[in-house]
Every structure is written in structure tokens, then in C-alpha cells.
Amino acid sequence: MISAILFDMDGVLIDSEEYIAAAAIAYFKSLGVETKEEDYIPFVGAGENRYIGGVAEKYGVEIEIEQAKLDTYAIYGELIMGQEGALEGVVRFINNAHKAGIDMAIATSADKRKMEINLEAMDLDPAWFKVLINGKDIERKKPFPDIYLKAANDLGKKQAECLVFEDATNGVEAAKAAGSLCGGITTSFSREELLKYGSDFIIEGLKEFPDFATIEEFNHLVNLFIAREEARKTRIKAYTPFSHFQVGAALISAEGNIYSGCNVENSSYGATICAERGAVMAGVAHEGEKFRIESVVVVSDAPNPAPPCAICLQVLAEFISEEGRVYLYNLDGKAVSYKFKEMLPHPFKFEIQEP
Numbered sequence: 210m211i212s213a214i215l216f217d218m219d220g221v222l223i224d225s226e227e228y229i230a231a232a233a234i235a236y237f238k239s240l241g242v243e244t245k246e247e248d249y250i251p252f253v254g255a256g257e258n259r260y261i262g263g264v265a266e267k268y269g270v271e272i273e274i275e276q277a278k279l280d281t282y283a284i285y286g287e288l289i290m291g292q293e294g295a296l297e298g299v300v301r302f303i304n305n306a307h308k309a310g311i312d313m314a315i316a317t318s319a320d321k322r323k324m325e326i327n328l329e330a331m332d333l334d335p336a337w338f339k340v341l342i343n344g345k346d347i348e349r350k351k352p353f354p355d356i357y358l359k360a361a362n363d364l365g366k367k368q369a370e371c372l373v374f375e376d377a378t379n380g381v382e383a384a385k386a387a388g389s390l391c392g393g394i395t396t397s398f399s400r401e402e403l404l405k406y407g408s409d410f411i412i413e414g415l416k417e418f419p420d421f422a423t424i425e426e427f428n429h430l431v432n433l434f435i436a437r438e439e440a441r442k443t444r445i446k447a448y449t450p451f452s453h454f455q456v457g458a459a460l461i462s463a464e465g466n467i468y469s470g471c472n473v474e475n476s477s478y479g480a481t482i483c484a485e486r487g488a489v490m491a492g493v494a495h496e497g498e499k500f501r502i503e504s505v506v507v508v509s510d511a512p513n514p515a516p517p518c519a520i521c522l523q524v525l526a527e528f529i530s531e532e533g534r535v536y537l538y539n540l541d542g543k544a545v546s547y548k549f550k551e552m553l554p555h556p557f558k559f560e561i562q563e564p
Contacts, residue, residue, distance in 0.1 A: 210428050211390065213366045214306055215357055216338075218317035220376030220396040221415075222299050223327050225289060226253065232285035233261055236277065242268050253377045253397055255351055256318035256344040257281070278320060286326045295331035296396075298416025303337055305421050314340035316360040316373075318350045318380075340364055351379040354387035361387070372431060374415070381406040392434065410434040413542075433504060436461050437538060439469040440484075440508040447471035447484070456515065457508045458484035460492055463501040468492040485521040489528065502529040505549075506536045514539045516552060525549070526556035 219225045230246045237244045244264055252260040257278050265272045306313055317324055321343040328335055335341060340363040347355045361371050368388035375381045376394040384391040385407035393400070393408030400411045412418075412434060421427045436459035444457025451474050459469040470487025485507065492500045505525060509515035514537035517525065531550035538544045 210424065211311075211370060211372045211431055212424055213312040213314070213361065213364050213371045215314050215316050215360045215371050215373045215384075215389065217373070217375045217377070217380050218315055218324060218327055219319060220253075221374045221394055222295055222315075222333070223293060223331050224296055224396055225285075225293065225327060225330075226397055228289040228293065229257075229260070229281075229285055229323075231288055232281050233264065235284050236261070236281045237264065237268070237270070239280075240270060240272075242270055244268065253379065255379050257320055257323065258344070259350065279322070282320070282322050282326065285323065289326065289330050291330075293330055295333060296414050296416070298414055298418065299331070300333070301420070302415040302418055303333070305418075306427070307337060309421060309423050309427055311424060311427060312364050312366065313338045314342065314360040314364055316340075316342045316356045318344045318356065320344050351377070352382035352386070354383050357384055357387035357389060361389070375403075375408070378402055378406045381408050390431070390435075392431075404438075410438040429504075432461050432465065432467065433506065433536065436467050436469075436504065436506040437508065437536070439467055440506050440538075441540075443469040443471045444484070444508050444510075448473045450474060451478075455510060456484040458488045458517075459506045460485075460488045460502050461504040461506070462492055462496060463503050464496060464499075466492075466495065468495065483518055483521045485517045486524050489524055492528070500528060502533060504534050504536060505529065506538070508538045508540070510540050512539070514543055514545055519553075522553040523556055526553055526558070 216222055230249050234244050248264045249260060252263045258274055261277050262274050315338050324343045340360055342356055342360050349355045357373055361368050371389040373384035373389045373391045375384055375391055376397045378398055381391050381393055381403055390409050393403030393411045395413055403411055418430055440457035440459040444455050447455035449455050456472045459467055461467055468488050468491040470484045470491060472484045473482045475481050516537055529549050533549045534546055535549055535552055536546045
């Protein structure tokens with residue numbers, strides 16, 4: 210169970226990439242060197258030693274890195290203060306996590322001074338976080354796992370108990386190398402890039418999390434995001450030569466496992482297997498007669514999220530309670546959810562006879 214959250218800062222809590230790039234460009238311009246925003250992209254998430262130093266190497270500029278960072282941070286502070294605050298949903302999410310008793314840490318590759326500027330710009334109390342780690346606290350920066358290993362250790366947590374939120378491929382790679390779950394946030398890199406480096410699920414930002422009050426509720430939401438990602442990934446494997454309508458489904462079992470399936474069409478239309486039933490088969494194959502469903506997730510490429518068909522609802526009724534929830538998504542992020550009894554209020558139930 211996840212009981213700790215490790216936040217990267219830039220791009221996760223505050224959208225600062227535009228400002229640090231502008232500050233670095235201004236710094237190099239003061240040296241008579243014209244740099245471009247794209248020059249800095251390979252070094253996002255790797256700390257300012259590489260962010261500034263890597264670009265200096267590219268242009269053959271000799272700099273004293275500590276002074277270069279101080280000069281850049283001075284420009285950065287002037288640019289961002291009063292212009293940018295915490296990203297939408299960040300303060301609400303942190304409040305929820307605090308009330309739920311979830312330990313939190315900031316683990317940023319940036320130097321302490323930049324971390325302090327960001328906290329001030331966001332008007333966040335450092336006391337919300339049990340651990341604050343900056344780039345000067347570690348020798349090897351992301352994509353090495355050291356910063357997240359240290360954060361978990363300082364919190365007294367195992368890596369499997371930690372969820373990392375990252376927006377950069379370097380950071381995702383570091384989180385996965387450390388052995389933690391990682392939620393990728395698409396402020397700096399695309400969904401595809403973050404998944405390529407190992408993100409377990411993708412969100413636009415912490416604003417996607419609804420309110421939660423307990424660790425159990427938070428873990429349910431995390432599992433839901435992971436299930437949505439599994440359904441999306443499985444969907445693209447669907448065999449749909451006739452309808453070309455691909456559907457992916459993922460089931461969260463009462464044991465906390467996730468099973469996915471996609472639709473498989475057949476020339477004999479009645480032999481077609483829907484995604485939901487494929488996922489049920491996978492669940493039963495792994496857990497046997499004890500298999501029970503807590504939540505159903507369905508992802509389709511439709512203007513309105515597509516619900517399970519009537520046959521699938523009847524099959525699901527064997528394994529899910531009437532209070533279980535069905536979550537429907539399309540690829541554009543539109544979502545709707547129902548209690549199972551709202552979708553199939555009167556399933557057929559056969560009383561099992563003892564042999």
C-alpha cells in the first residue's frame with residue numbers, strides 16, 4: 210500500500226520550466242551567447258548543473274557553474290515571483306494527503322535556492338513536507354535513482370510504499386530505477402514519452418485527483434489511474450477488422466490485482482468477445498472461484514465513453530456487487546461513472562445447486 214508521496218517540483222507542483230529556460234537564456238545572452246529554449250530540453254529534470262552546464266558545453270562556453278547558477282536564479286526569481294503559483298489542484302491535493310496521514314517529500318534536482326524560490330512563489334509552507342531534498346544533497350542526479358532512494362530512506366519508507374510524481378523522462382527513469390510507482394504528469398513531456406520511460410500511469414496534473422480522506426481512498430484512486438492506463442494500452446491490441454472500434458477494459462479485483470482485456474471480433478459476429486469479458490477471463494484464470502471485482506474501467510475511442518454491452522453486464526454481475534463502480538473513459542479524457550446497479554438493476558441470477 211502506498212503511504213508516502215515523493216514530489217518532483219518543477220512541472221509537478223509549479224509550472225516553472227518556461228521561467229527557468231527564459232532565465233538561462235538571459236544569463237547566456239549576458240555572456241554574448243544566443244541560446245534557444247530547445248537547447249535545454251535534454252537536461253530537464255537533471256538539475257541545473259546539467260541544465261546550464263550542458264548548454265554551456267554545447268556552445269563551447271567556459272563558465273564557473275556555481276556563479277552561473279546564482280546569476281540564473283536571480284533572474285529566475287524576478288521572472289516567476291508574482292507570475293506563477295502552484296499548479297491547479299496542487300494545494301487541494303496536498304491538503305488531502307496531509308489529512309489522510311500520507312507522508313510527503315519534495316525531491317528536486319534543483320539547488321536549494323531554486324527550491325526556496327518555488328516554495329515562496331507557490332505560497333506553500335515547507336512544514337507540509339517531512340523531507341525536503343535538493344540537488345546539492347546528492348551526488349548523482351536523475352536519471353540515477355539516488356534522490357528517490359534518499360527520500361524514501363529519510364521518510365523511513367520502503368520504495369514499494371512510495372509513489373513518485375514526475376514530469377520529466379529523467380525523473381521517471383530515476384523513480385523506476387529506485388523501485389517506486391511513478392505517476393507521469395504531462396506538463397513537460399508527452400504521454401508517449403513518459404510511458405516509454407516507465408510511468409505507471411499518466412495524468413495532466415494533480416487536479417485530476419478527486420478529494421480523498423484516507424490512505425485507503427488514495428490507494429483506490431491510484432489503482433484506478435493504473436487500471437485506466439492498462440485499459441488504454443490493451444485497447445490498441447484489439448482485433449477489430451470489421452467495426453474498427455477498439456475497446457480496452459481493466460478490472461480491479463478485490464485482491465487489488467488488475468486484469469485487462471480487449472475486444473476480439475470474429476467473422477461469425479456472435480463469436481466476438483468484448484473487452485470486458487476478456488478481462489473477466491483473465492481474472493478468473495488467475496484467481497479462480499474467489500475472483501471478485503471491485504471496479505470496472507472501460508476505455509474507448511468514442512465521442513461519449515462507451516458502456517459495456519448487455520451481455521458483458523450480465524457476465525460482470527457474477528463477480529461484482531451492485532455497489533461496485535464502473536468507470537467509462539474516452540481518449541480525450543471525458544469520463545463518467547456509475548454504480549453497477551444503475552447499469553444493470555436486475556441481473557439474472559441462477560441459484561447454484563449443490564451436486
